[in-house]
Amino acid sequence: xxxxxxxxxxxxxxxxxxxxxIDISLVLLIIFLATSTYIVKKAIEADxxxxxxxxxxxxxxxxxxxxSTGAFALNGVEVxxxxxxxxxxxxxxxxxxxxxxxAGDRSVDYGAVVDVIDLVKLNxxxxxxxxxxxxxxxxxxxxxx
Numbered sequence: 001x002x003x004x005x006x007x008x009x010x011x012x013x014x015x016x017x018x019x020x021x022i023d024i025s026l027v028l029l030i031i032f033l034a035t036s037t038y039i040v041k042k043a044i045e046a047d048x049x050x051x052x053x054x055x056x057x058x059x060x061x062x063x064x065x066x067x068s069t070g071a072f073a074l075n076g077v078e079v080x081x082x083x084x085x086x087x088x089x090x091x092x093x094x095x096x097x098x099x100x101x102x103a104g105d106r107s108v109d110y111g112a113v114v115d116v117i118d119l120v121k122l123n124x125x126x127x128x129x130x131x132x133x134x135x136x137x138x139x140x141x142x143x144x145x
Contacts (some may be wrong), residue, residue: 002145060095061130062088064120066112067107084116084122092124103131 025098064084065073072079074087092098100120104113122129 009076032076040058050133050139059063060091060097060098062091062125064100064102066102066116067102068107070108070112087120088120088123088125098125100125100128101131102128 005064056111063073063075067073072081074084079087088100102113102120104116117128
């Protein structure tokens, strides 16, 4: 017969429409990018020295900043010397592997940074690193800050 009264609509559709999945993925990506700018730790502004070599930070870290006036900040909160020592001891007691990141303003006395390094080591922090701003190899070869 040339014409049939029955349609062959009983076939199984075995395809997946990917367009809605891609749309939802892109919307989630945009939301993630928009909100990630608000999830940033507060930082104390310091004019850091620059170096061409450096490494990434790992383990439990505490951040210590010595600003241009010689004042201390522990994890973004300004503290005096006694509070700094207590905060370091508290972090060491809470975790077994603690690393300190020490940032000293470029204009601060070198002795003040060495004093903080001494405090960190005396209070049980196993390793420390000095925070720097990255500069190019050419700038390092020329010297200066």
